[in-house]
Amino acid sequence: MNLITEAAKALRDIGKGMAVVSRAAEKGKHTNLYPFEMPEIPPVSCQSLALIIEADGTDRCVSCLACEKVCPSQVITIERTRNPEGKGFVLERFDIDLVNCMYCAACVEACPVSAIVTIQDFELSTYDLQTLKADKAFLDEQGRRAKQWYSPKLGVEYRNEQGEIQVAPLEQQPGGEAELLKQADKESDN
């Protein structure tokens, strides 16, 4: 008798578990067929770093060394010389050791002109570690290839069809909600 009740209880409880499993099976799939289906990555996501070149071909970077100083892993190396014609500096070398970089985005936050930005390109795997010792050409190329990028000062930006750089609308920006509310307040005051 005892055995029968225990067996009945065990069957009932196993049935409960199986019910959960069958309900979950009805919900459909939750995985992506990478690399044929790419996952959707939010624009602020920090997967790699890039340098941005303006539409007219000039570097945004003004060689202020702020990023080099702030980097916790000390992987940024910048060499600059004084600009012979006029003020400012000429960038001689801009290296980031992406192997040892920990993608903390502290450099992006420190940059006063949003020249160094975070991008969503996460496919950095390579057979040769040396290719990840990124120089300026590599970082520029990353910036040219990126569909959109993020920096705290200017927010999410992207290149339009004409190659001009545009700032994404407020709805897509982090902090856009507070900003929109502020604007709505101002309008209701007027």
Next chain:
Amino acid sequence: MSIPAALMTGPTVLEPVVGKTDEMIVNLGPQHPATHGVLQIVLGVDGERVTRAVPHIGFLHRNHEKIEESRSYAQVIPYLDRMDYVSGLQNELPYCLAVEDLAGLEVPERAKYIRTAMFEFNRIISHLVWVGTYMLDLGAITPFLYAFRDREMALDIIERTTGGRMLPNYFTFGGVRRDVHPKFWQDLLDFLDYFEKVVPEYETLTVDAPVFQARSVGVGLLSQELAVNHGISGPNLRASGVAHDLRKDQPYDAYPELDFSVITRDEGDVWARSKVRMDEIYQSIDLIRQCAELAPRSGPYLARGRVKIEAGEQRYRAAEISRGQLGVYIHSDGGTGPYRSKHRSPSFVNLQIIPDLFIGQKFSDVIAILGSIDIVLGEVDR
């Protein structure tokens, strides 16, 4: 079999139990999948009974505390994520609290709520990892798949605001690094609406399942006295009947305004520890909802200020992360970074209970007990 004598020394080595069989030495780890990292436990077994247990740690040592001494205050924060990589956001908070105290920074109201909601959200993620991997250790693969399905959605929400998934580098002195995504609160609430319906499924598959109960009820008893004497914290302590929760006892950020009670159970066994974590998931859902309701939708998210700390100032702040009490002690010499920064990591302290819990238990219960303590080796070794 020859095991170096040094491996078997320590205060926990007991006289082998005299029985019919010889004592055998078994190495659990350092590559055992149930150790969640690299932990070696040298076990002495006599038949089915464990006669000795000596944990060896340090395989994941990355020298965090020494590195922090050579970094500036702000540069330390990304390193903190890497201590307990399952709940990265939670690791940042005690350090930020300590530096805020020392530098006299006042956190804006809105930032407090964002931090609290993120903190609790990370607790859900951390407990999801625990439920998945623990059940995997015990031989149940299904909960693992469900837990990681939901964790993925939760990480997406964190990524949309912080830019990182496991290592977000988001909290900072005086608030948070950047404003939340415009749909942040709505995303959270939507996820919770979905998630609330899923947690009962986890319960069906874990704490309510007869197979799990047969393996957990009455196993690995941790008495109240032993837990307090060893400085155990977090769900392990509360499952032994001690109502100690720093969110209540030393409230920080927005916790004073939130309405919740400390979850405790009296049994002190593996099942109770699992049940407390399950209940904490429900509690976190409730706390995040309260945060979403109370949080101001506009206003500053960061109180900018210079971090200048006088020489000789020191501070200890602690927070209740998902594994227990994470404390940070900072000593300043007036420079730009901490002169000494010490972390009291809950996993490290909770791990010390292992010899006491293991000895005398059945060999097959070892993994059940080890998993129920919920350690993350990155935090043990730092």
